[in-house]
Every structure is written in structure tokens, then in C-alpha cells.
Amino acid sequence: MGAFDGKSVLVLGGSRGIGAAIVRRFAADGATVTFTYSGSRDAAEALAAEMGSSAVETDSADRDAVIARVRDSGPLDVLVVNAGVALFGDALEQDPDAVDRLFRINVHAPYHAAVEAARQMPEGGRIIVIGSVNGDRMPVPGMASYALSKSALQGLARGLARDFGQRGITVNVVQPGPIDTDANPANGPMKDLLHGFMAIKRHGRPEEVAGMVAWLAGPEAGFVTGAMHTIDGAFGA
Template identity: 40%
Template sequence: MESIKSKVAFVTGGSRGIGQAIVSKLASERVNVAFTYTNSEKTANQLAFELSTNETKVIAIKADSGNTDSIISAIKVANDALGNFDILVNNAGIAGNAMLPDVTIADFDRMVAVNIKGVFVATQAAVALMNDNGRIINIGSVAAERSVFPTGSVYAMTKAAVAGLTRGIARDLAPRGITANTVQPGPIETDMNPADSPFADIIRGYVALGRYGTKSDIAELVAFLASPSAKFITGASINIDGGLVS
């Protein structure tokens, strides 16, 4: 993988889970990173402190990806602190599990606001401050292609929308050399999706490799797509799911 040292990245939802792994991986590659968080200010600031070095700056910014003004403000703060962006990772997302008759309009609106509108708003704001030949990486889900269980209809819809939006973005920004791709994780072990949960054995039964993936699996792929080595990959939806969709 070609070096991404000294690049500038903005990552939404970077204080925990997959987002935290992405921020940590980019920082380890000497990328200057601004990441957003919604809660747990102490945890977010501690992460930024631990990852910052004499060569690499990492900052945490409180922002709600479901709030347009909040995310635009965070992007401006990040740009003022670190300079123009080279990499945008839209990782922030929420899930809701309910059978279709039980989905409330409020829950529907919130999921659309964070998972779809938040991606659009962050991308539109960031590309105005992005260097040519930049990278946009949206974290989607294999649910965009396959719904294994009931109760995930709205979530699957939002992630399918992200994949479609990314393909359009790739066309719009190609003249500037900016690539846009969607990373679609399958079962990944996180605090919110532990590999020892009551449903883990059932989920593993759908995965060709028979196990959960790790946060670092996703972070490694993101780092590759952020690098010059991935300059001819754009508009792609890349499943990283152990063969769940196969």
C-alpha cells in the first residue's frame, strides 16, 4: 500500500467501534485525523490524546450526524485545525430493529437523517474543502444486499441508499480525481454486536468462514481505499463479510 502519511482525514462517528478502529489505523499511518462523536466526550478526547504524536495530530469534535448544522460546523472546525481534507470516512450510523408494523415515523426519520442525509451533508461540505485526488469512503452494510433476519427493513433501506449515493458521487467527482466507494461490513465483533451474543451462533451459520470479522479488518480496507494504491477503484460497493453474501 502506498503511503498516506501527512494526509488529512475527517471521520464521522470515530470514538468507538469500527469508527475508533478506523481512526486508530489512519493515525498509525501518520494521517492527521479529525473525528466526530456524539456522547462520551472524555473517551473521545482520551482517544485523540493517545493517538496524537509529534508527527500526527488527532482531534475529537462533538457533532450529531443527524443534524445538518452540527456536521457542517464540525467540518469547518476540522478544516481550520488541520487544513484541507484528503480523506472523508462517513462511518456514523444507527440501527433500529423492529418489525415493519412497529416502526415509528420518528425512528424512521432519525435513521434516514443519520444514515442517509448525514452522509450527503458531510460529503457535500467536505468536498468543497477537499484536495483533488481525494478519497471518500462510506461505511455501509451487507444488509444493503441481503436481509438475513426480519426487523431490519428500514436499516437495509438506508444502507442501500448509501451505496446508490456513493455510485453517483463517484461520477460527479471523477473529474477531480476524487474516488468514492462503499465498504459493506457483515458481522463484525463490536461492543454493540458481540460474537458471544445469544444470536451469534445463528449469525455465524450464514457466514461462509463461520466466524465474525474484526474491527481491524474494516480499518485495513478503509486505509487501503484511502491510499494512492486504490486510485482506480471508484463507485464500488465492497463486501467484507466472510462470505455472508456469496
């Protein structure tokens, strides 16, 4: 029997990278997994076929679409919000519309998804949001809006943990550092700079992040809530 047999899991942003690793982990452990995608239809369909999960197109920048997707998923045992975007460049020159879109995806969507999930979530449910070590530390210029969005998730977890705690629903943030994905490959141009900040001088693996998420979703983490869980090779130490 898998650790999540009979559990219903929704992963917002699950077609690639960390999200795909999370989908694979829950599906391999027996959960019924639905995940969303936006611009990666081929990858999403391939992953769904591989893992026997369901892929549904949902734009995380669209508040009403996010709320509807969570509501229509029925009572969830686990909600994981992984969808996110980054924006690089001089804050004085960035397009305000692009900044607002980042906030809709990185802040508004996790908040509304968590609240909607809690309406139907059974006692002891789990809400896990993928943040970033940049919520704690931003060592380079050009990423102020991204850092702001990831710091906001810390307040989300602390506040909703108190709102939902009487029902045993936990709310936690996982804060990865550099992880080997298409967006931040281990052999990419930022490798030497990033590793220079780290005690363990390598990129993390998506499967390592998925392992932390699975632990937070499991029975051993029932007393863990309102907390940030950093997995970054000491990037932020």
C-alpha cells in the same frame, strides 16, 4: 514515514468499534486525524489522547452541524463517514420519528458530508462511507429501515463518483458483515444465527475493516470508485 504522513483525515463517528479502529489506523500511519462523537465522550477523549488525534462532539442527526463540521475541518484528503444507527422491530410498530432519525444519520449525513468535503477537497481526495452487507441482503425480519438506509449509500457512491470523478476524487462504500463490536459482540446472542449464514464462521475484527478503508484511501486505489466493497466472511454470498 507513514503511508498517510501529511494527510488530513476526518472520521465521522470515530469513538468506538469500527470507527475507533479507523482512527487508530490512520493516526498510526501518520495522518492528522479528527473524529466526531456523539454519546461517548469518555471513550472519545481516551482515544484522542492515545492516538494524538482530535475529538469533536457532533450530532450526525443534525444536518447543519455535520455540514459545519466538515466545512470547518478545511481541505480534507480523506473523509470517512462511519456514524450510523440501527433500528430493530416490526415495521408496523416502529416510531416514525425514530425511523426518520435513522435516515438522517445513515443517509442524509453521509450525503451532505461528502458534498461539503468535495467543495474543498484537493485533487485525488478520498470519500469512504461505511455501509453494511445488509444493503445487499437482509435475511431476517425487523430491519427494513436499516436495510433501506444502507442500500441508499450504494446510489450515493455511484452518483457522487461521477460528479467528482473529473477531479480524481473517489467515492466508495465499505460493507461490513458481522464485526466484533460493543453493538454486535462475537459472543453475543446472535452469534450462532449470524455464523450460520457465513463461510468463515467468525465475527470480523474492526481492524480488518480499517485495513480495507486504508487501502481505499491510499494511492493503489486511485482507479477504484463508485463501488461497494464487502467484507463479511461471505455472509451475503
